[in-house]
Amino acid sequence: MQKIVVTGGRALEGEVAVSGAKNAVLPILFASLLADGPVEIGNVPNLRDVLTTARLLAELGAGVRHDVEAGRFAIDPRSVRDHVAPYELVRTMRASVLVLGPLLARHGAAEVSLPGGCAIGSRPVDLHIAAMRALGAEVEVEHGYIKARAGRLRGADIAFETVSVGATENALAAATLASGTTVIDNAACEPEIVDLAACLVALGADIEGAGTPRIVVRGVDRLGGGAHDVLPDRIETGTFLVAAAMTGGCVTATRARADTLVAVLEKLQEAGVSIEVDGDRIRADMRGRRPRAVDVVTAPHPGFPTDMQAQLMAMNCIAEGRATIDETIFENRFMHVNELLRLGADIAVDGARATVAGVARLSGAPVMATDLRASASLVLAGLVAEGETSIDRIYHLDRGYERLERKLSALGADIRRVD
Ligand SMILES: CC(=O)N[C@H]1[C@@H](OP(=O)(O)OP(=O)(O)OC[C@H]2O[C@@H](n3ccc(=O)[nH]c3=O)[C@H](O)[C@@H]2O)O[C@H](CO)[C@@H](O)[C@@H]1O
Numbered sequence: 311m312q313k314i315v316v317t318g319g320r321a322l323e324g325e326v327a328v329s330g331a332k333n334a335v336l337p338i339l340f341a342s343l344l345a346d347g348p349v350e351i352g353n354v355p356n357l358r359d360v361l362t363t364a365r366l367l368a369e370l371g372a373g374v375r376h377d378v379e380a381g382r383f384a385i386d387p388r389s390v391r392d393h394v395a396p397y398e399l400v401r402t403m404r405a406s407v408l409v410l411g412p413l414l415a416r417h418g419a420a421e422v423s424l425p426g427g428c429a430i431g432s433r434p435v436d437l438h439i440a441a442m443r444a445l446g447a448e449v450e451v452e453h454g455y456i457k458a459r460a461g462r463l464r465g466a467d468i469a470f471e472t473v474s475v476g477a478t479e480n481a482l483a484a485a486t487l488a489s490g491t492t493v494i495d496n497a498a499c500e501p502e503i504v505d506l507a508a509c510l511v512a513l514g515a516d517i518e519g520a521g522t523p524r525i526v527v528r529g530v531d532r533l534g535g536g537a538h539d540v541l542p543d544r545i546e547t548g549t550f551l552v553a554a555a556m557t558g559g560c561v562t563a564t565r566a567r568a569d570t571l572v573a574v575l576e577k578l579q580e581a582g583v584s585i586e587v588d589g590d591r592i593r594a595d596m597r598g599r600r601p602r603a604v605d606v607v608t609a610p611h612p613g614f615p616t617d618m619q620a621q622l623m624a625m626n627c628i629a630e631g632r633a634t635i636d637e638t639i640f641e642n643r644f645m646h647v648n649e650l651l652r653l654g655a656d657i658a659v660d661g662a663r664a665t666v667a668g669v670a671r672l673s674g675a676p677v678m679a680t681d682l683r684a685s686a687s688l689v690l691a692g693l694v695a696e697g698e699t700s701i702d703r704i705y706h707l708d709r710g711y712e713r714l715e716r717k718l719s720a721l722g723a724d725i726r727r728v729d
């Protein structure tokens with residue numbers, strides 16, 4: 311199994327180009343199933359989750375061409391004949407549940423394996439199912455599968471009791487082909503929802519309010535082919551900026567979107583990082599300084615993203631002072647704590663709150679990645695730990711970061727992937 315080996319101590323300097331957002335490209339690729347013409351998606355990151363999505367789309371019968379180097383995907387959904395998303399694929403990628411709405415709306419049937427729990431929490435799908443039912447589908451859960459059937463879906467009022475990114479995306483996609491109008495209340499406001507809506511509109515959908523808690527979708531009879539470029543990954547961007555803050559370096563993230571990560575930029579400024587935004591470039595300058603510890607409470611957008619929590623915790627581990635981190639989205643998203651402790655961090659966890667006291671130095675050790683952002687936090691800690699840190703199980707990292715070790719190495723890190 312591959313590992314990443316980092317030797318800490320180098321300040322990162324230079325420019326790094328941000329890839330397309332994992333959490334936007336996955337719902338968008340699934341939503342292409344709604345169209346009855348070819349769909350071209352650009353700025354597609356080369357990630358394990360994207361390859362899994364391509365396999366799932368191909369398994370359903372879609373024509374799929376993936377130009378990895380150009381970051382382009384061409385999908386022809388007209389040849390889709392199957393409507394089953396099998397366990398073997400779904401279990402490796404929770405976002406597979408996003409195939410439910412598009413398949414149901416376009417083909418009147420979908421069987422999607424329950425994604426199951428994962429390291430960060432139980433991750434139920436009750437809100438996805440309730441939304442499909444509200445749109446007129448019959449949905450049963452049996453033998454580990456969500457089995458849904460419908461004639462044409464009917465527009466409905468859907469008020470989510472909890473903000474869910476995925477359930478909002480499934481409801482939004484399905485509603486585009488429903489008869490009549492759908493109003494989604496308490497919708498997630500993440501930038502990836504806005505990007506999905508922009509792609510659907512490019513295919514001919516009629517959507518208003520994406521990015522606000524109320525989305526209105528007027529159903530149309532068909533979606534045609536079209537093209538869309540995926541927005542930059544705000545979590546990857548944030549990870550590079552934290553790397554600059556932790557190593558006392560100066561990094562410019564290019565092809566980035568500062569407006570999608572305001573809460574993260576504010577926290578970095580509070581930690582003492584000088585942030586400059588110039589168009590699609592974000593520069594984090596921390597030369598000659600050590601970060602101050604900052605309190606963080608994760609929340610739905612525009613709050614501080616749970617997907618940056620582990621990285622901020624890594625920063626607090628070597629910051630000056632003590633700070634608390636409250637994880638309010640997922641009940642078990644502190645899997646990185648035990649591994650950071652192995653590197654010499656001082657962290658105490660009490661329920662959903664971690665209290666981190668900054669230490670003057672971390673020391674390298676073998677550690678194990680448990681989930682995607684936990685892996686990123688261990689790489690970040692490794693960048694400043696004395697000696698060598700080797701990170702095992704990096705298939706988690708490859709699910710959501712494109713060639714992270716190459717990008718960090720280009721910024722001057724001593725990091726390599728080994729077999
Ligand atoms: C592919 C993708 O975009 N993944 C992101 C998406 O995950 P995902 O869409 O799975 O996360 P949700 O926004 O749905 O989850 C938010 C909360 O709602 C709960 N919930 C969710 C659905 C449901 O049917 N019932 C229910 O109770 C979850 O357990 C969680 O506590 O948003 C998360 C929160 O920003 C991010 O961490 C993930 O990176």
Ligand SMILES: C=C(OP(=O)(O)O)C(=O)O
Nearest residue numbers: 333404405617682683710
């Ligand atoms: C939790 C994440 O992703 P997923 O929902 O795909 O597991 C993430 O991107 O940090």
